[in-house]
Amino acid sequence: MAEKYPERFAAWLLDEPPLTAEVLKTELSVEPIRADAVLLLSGQRILHLEFQVQVVTEPALLLRMLDYWVRLYRRYRIPITQVVIFLKEPPAATMIETCFQVEATYHEYRIVKLWQESPERFLQDPALLPFAPLAATEQPEQLLQQVAAQVSRIEPERQRREIAASAQILAGLRFPKTLVRQLLRGGFMRESVIYQDILAEGLQQGLQQGLQQGELNLILRLLPRRVGIVPVEIQAQIQKLSIAQLEALADALLDFTDLEDLTEWLQTHAANSTGSPEA
Template sequence: MTLLEYDNTCKYLAENYPDEFAKWLLSSETSDILVIKTELTLEPIRADSVTFLQVANQILHLEFQTLAQSTPPLDFRMLDYYTRLKRQYGCEIVQVVIFLQATTSELVFRQQYTDTNTRHQYRVIRQWEEDPAPLLANPALLPLATLARSDSPRTLLEQVAAGVATIEETTERQNILACAGVLAGLRFKKDLIQQLLREEIMQESVIYQDILQKGEQRGLQQGLQQGEVALILRLLRLRFGDMNPELQEQIRGLSIPQLEELAEALLDFSSQTDLVSYLAAIDSSAI
């Protein structure tokens, strides 16, 4: 499995069972929950691991992370999402980052972005520290239970399998089983997953195939974006020498259409100052 497939699995669960995620994370009993499209109007964002749920008069922003490190850094990204959501919807924003894979990295213990005049806080869940009981009691959250705290991981996986077996509706049972099988791959060996969760049933699930296909498509898009970035950075270094790391990060954060436009525009640049002005114009147009 690729990292995108883990992200797609969590996104599927959150968007198909928003009531259960709101109940788990907000202690909300309402069923009037709207899944908001992940494309904010200002510019494209990473839609693979992000879910926005509108619950009453607040928005629940869920960010699923397999790795602790990301570009741009997660803490800054949370601030960025917050300001965009606040500007567009004007209501209370609750942000929750769920780290899926156990790690000792200090990044998973960071719960705020801090700058000279700014401090922005958000909630962090380290899934491997979570009590499995409420997850095991909720069919929609069974896949996340595979990554929860346990002194006997095998027993936990057996409990997940038993919970999935109690789901009466066939399609839902297959889909939850498929999601559990995908996420369990972050913790368990493939042969144990196949033994307890039965791979042939997982593969019959439509969502299992959809997760794999979307992962391949997004992987291709990321590969194209990275290739564009590498080419542009090489051209800029050839023309202007070593570049400011901050400028490099700005370029890495551009979408494919923005990179294609930059590739044409840089032919007219005479110095790095032109590049700085060009990137500043992109930032100002997003405000």
């Protein structure tokens, strides 16, 4: 979403929105590492975004952000704004650090805690709408209903499908799977084009297989942005996963940093996969 709507993300996160925003290559040289999103703003500043589910990572997020900054600055030699967007509230005692410091070396970046953000900005902008289910609210189920209603109004149809899929994945970090399905795939959403598309995809092999194919297509589009090129043999393994396994992979891939993370996950979770959809 950040790469598809770079100006909208920059307008949300910066005090002075840029005139233009260009998506830059996210794989940084030397020992390859991949940033989540790197945007060139009006040709004068880079906005580097990282999306995190967990606070504790390996290597440590503090060190990774410094590493990203050095590599980006070495290549572009212009100011860099780094923002880490935390998607899920950690346990109460968890400390979220914002700077790396060892002796004379000091590096700081911004953080955004979605669970403390007002949902209004997200609800008003389709590009940011998938973040709304994770925003601050005293009535989370009502908020999810608002998200579903906003999704159903999005035009054109292709954008509606993309944003609905993203909203479903992120909502799964906060809400039970059954509720997400009920509100974003059923209920009054049955009258929306999104639901009709899911039905159309499933006409030949049944609705469940249609849903499974939708999950598969989304994951195969997201994975290269997290881990780089996915070999054909690994894609074949993913295509054999059940819909439950695909949903678990959709959640897990938010924490992947390289191809090894994906292969380890498949070894652990997909050993008994037969490729047949769930009943």
